[in-house]
Amino acid sequence: MVVCPQCPDEDDPLEEDTMNFYSSPTLLKLASQRLLREEALAISALKDLPRDLFPVIFEEAFTGRYTKILRALIPLWPFPYLSKGTLIENSNLETLKAVLEGQDILIAQKIHSSRCKLRVLNLRNTHHALWRIYEGSYEHEGLPEFMTQKYPVVNSPDCRENKELTVTVDLKLDEDGMDESATYLLQWAQQRKDSIHLCCRTLRIHGLPKAVCREIFKVVHTDCIKDLDLSFLNPEEIDFLTPYLRHMNNLLTLMIKSIRGASYMDDFSEEVDEENISRLISPLPTFHYLQNLYVHDVIFLEIQLKECLRCLRKPLKTLSITGCFLLHSDLDYLPYCLNTSELKYLNLTATCLDHLVIDGLGFLLENVKDTLESLELEFCMMEESHFSAILPALSQCSHLTKVNFYNNELSLPFLKQLLHHTAQLSQLTYEVYPAPLECYDDSGVILSHRLEKFCPELLDIIRAKRQPTRVIFATNQCFNCSGSYVYDLETQHCLYQKVLLPD
C-alpha cells in the first residue's frame, strides 16, 4: 500500500476548467443576432440572404432556440451538407423537431427551391467541429469545412442507400432506452423511410431493452455502423445481438466493455465452469474490415481472446485489452495471430502480466516493430524480469511516439537501463515511467524528495541521445487520497497531483 505525505489533505480544490470556447463575437454574428431578434423579418429575409450568412444564422438560431427560423432555414440551405457539430449537446427536442420539420417541408416540395442543395444532415457529435464553429473565423477562412461538400459526403462510401436525404447520427441505447430526441428521430425516420436514409455511424449499447433494440434495427441499417460500443451487457444479451452483429459488414471499431452481468455471475461464482461460459457466448461473427478492437473488463476474455481475434479478417491497427485477465496461452498466441502483425496502437493497461512468462509480448513487439506507434503497459504489475524480456524488441520499435510504463515495479538501476533503450527511439514525443522503487520507504510511504533528486539524472540519459518532448516520472497513487508525485520535464519539479497523467 502506498501512502503520500499529503494525506489527509484531500480537498485541494480542483483547478477550474479554464477552457473557453467562446471568442469575441464577430461582425457576422452580431449582424445575425440582430436579425434574429425580429423573427418575422428574419424569415422573410432568408431567401435573399447571402450564402455565407447561413451557417452563422443557423448556429445562432440553433443555440438561441429560434425554432421558427430553423424550420424556415432548412428548405433554403445553400450547401449540400449541414452539421450541427457538437451543438447537439446544447440542443433540445424542440430544436431537433424544428430542424426535422424543415426537412419535411423540403421533402414535400415537389420542385426544390433552386437554392436548396441539402443532401446530408449530420446530427453526429463531431468534436472537431466545435473549434471551428466557436472560433468565429468565418470571415477569414470562408465557410467552415464541415458545411461544404467535400468532407462529409465522401465519408460514407459504404452507404449504398441513395435516398433524397441522408441523416447521419450516433445513437446510444441504455437500460432506459434512448433519450427523447433520439426516440423522436427514429420514429420520424421510420415514417419517412422512402425518402430519408437514417445513417447511424456510431452505436452505443450500454444496457439492452430488447424491444427498443429491435425498433432501432428496423430503421438503422447494420451496414452503416462503423463504430460499435457494447458495454455493461451480460453474455445472454450478446447472444441476442449476434444476429445483428453478423450483418455489420463495415464495422471499423468494436469496443466491448464490462461484459459480465449479476445473474450470470451468481450462477458461476462458486465454480467457474469454462464449458458453460463458452456455451453462453455464441462466437462473435466475422468482421471483415475491423481495424480497432477495444476490450475492457471482460470476464470471459480468458476463454474468448483467440476466438475474438480469429473472427477478424484484416490486420488490426489498434488492440486494446485493458482490465482483463490474460492467460499465458493468450499472450503466446498474440504474436502468431496474423491480425496483430501491423498494430499501431497496443494497450495492455491493467492486465496483470506478473504471473506470465512474457516472451510472447516480446515476440509480438518484434513483429510490429515497423508499425507500432503507441505502447501502453500501465498497471501491468511488471517486474524487471518482464521488462528484460521485452527490451531487445522494444529497442527496435523505431516508430514509437508514445510509451507509457507507469505503475510497474522497477529499481533505479533498471529504470536507467530501460531509459538507455528508449533514448534511442527517436520519434518518441510522450513517455511515462514509474518512479523507481527507491522512492518508497519500507512501509510504502512516498519519498518525493528522492524522486526530485533522481529525475534530472534520468532525463540526462535521454538527453544524451535526443531532445525529449514530454517525459513524466510518477509515483504510484496514494492509497488514501489517490494523489501521486509527478516529475515532469516541463516543470522540472516533483509536484503533488490528484489527477494523474493527462494524455
Ligand SMILES: [Zn+2]
Ligand atoms: Zn495521500
Ligand SMILES: [Zn+2]
Ligand atoms: Zn448509411
